[in-house]
Amino acid sequence: MNDQAILNFRRLGLLTIFAVYLVILAGGVVRASGAGMGCPDWPTCFGRWIPPTDEAQLPADYHQIYAQRGYENTEFNPVKTWTEYSNRLIGATTGFLVLLTAWASRIFLKRDKPIFYLSLTNLFLIGFQGWLGSSVVASNLKPYMITLHMLMALLIVALVIYTIARSQRSSLGLIDSSRLTSRFQKVLTAAMGMTLLQVAMGTQVREAVDFIAHEHTYIDRQYWRDDFPIIFYVHRSFSSIILFTNLWLVWKLRQAFDRQNLFLRTGYVLISLIVTAIIAGITLDRLGMPPAAQPVHLLMANLIFGVQFFLSIGLRYSTASREKIG
Structure with missing residues (x-):
């Protein structure tokens, strides 16, 4: 080829x-x-x-x-x-x-x-x-x-x-992930599920915001928060669980790999995205729903899932996983 x-x-x-x-x-x-x-x-x-x-x-x-x-x-x-x-x-x-x-x-x-x-x-x-x-x-x-x-x-x-x-299976297969236990992959899968759940809640919040925005004729953004549904507060609180779950994942990656390892660097990117998403969410909550923060918050949520998904697939193709399979 x-x-x-x-x-x-x-x-x-x-x-x-x-x-x-x-x-x-x-x-x-x-x-x-x-x-x-x-x-x-x-x-x-x-x-x-x-x-x-x-x-x-x-x-x-x-x-x-x-x-x-x-x-x-x-x-x-x-x-x-x-x-x-x-x-x-x-x-x-x-x-x-x-x-x-x-x-x-x-x-x-x-x-x-x-x-x-x-x-x-x-x-x-x-x-x-x-x-x-x-x-x-x-x-x-x-x-x-x-x-x-x-x-x-x-x-x-x-x-x-x-x-x-x-x-890129051949390249990913050269990475030795034997120091990671099967528990890591399970927690990573759970973290991906949490992200999808958070995105689903976020879409419900977004639909509510669209309705509120229409009611306010897209002005007076500082008052929109007064009409937020309960799902917004669940969505906001759930972000802390997502943050600490992914911090645990990165901590385990840091124990297993050296600084130049692809998976560890991916983990650092993951945490950066989560922190950025949380900051954008706080901005929306506390600063009157500024329009610029909304697309950033949405993009970060999608990037977080994408990075988690790549990490999961990459680890499945790594040396340790391949040895377990065959």
């Missing part, structure tokens, strides 16, 4: 992972800024492939046109329009990268067919995600549709991470 072709596949895969996370961040910015209906139609935006920059470029009766399509009170806002349009461009670019990754994965057809089929699955899912994005617009931003759209992004990035990690 051509080493350069394998290297190109891995580079494309890493670029795709970055792009998917960029899509998640862009989606968070759209949601936090209330720009979800900045483009009331799909795939065009106000009937154009490149949206207008001024209301004068739209038909004089565009309000009535979109009201007849079910989008009442449509008002052109260039900032919101271009925010949503940028989100769509990033999504389209990500789709193209997934296509390139799927094409590059054909080199594994003889050596490791699952990598090829996983890449095709990712391509199918990114297409489904694009359709789901259009459905979100068609639903006039129904909260459950937005949540489903976000969870699908989480699934896509997990599959891409697994695909790329599988392509």
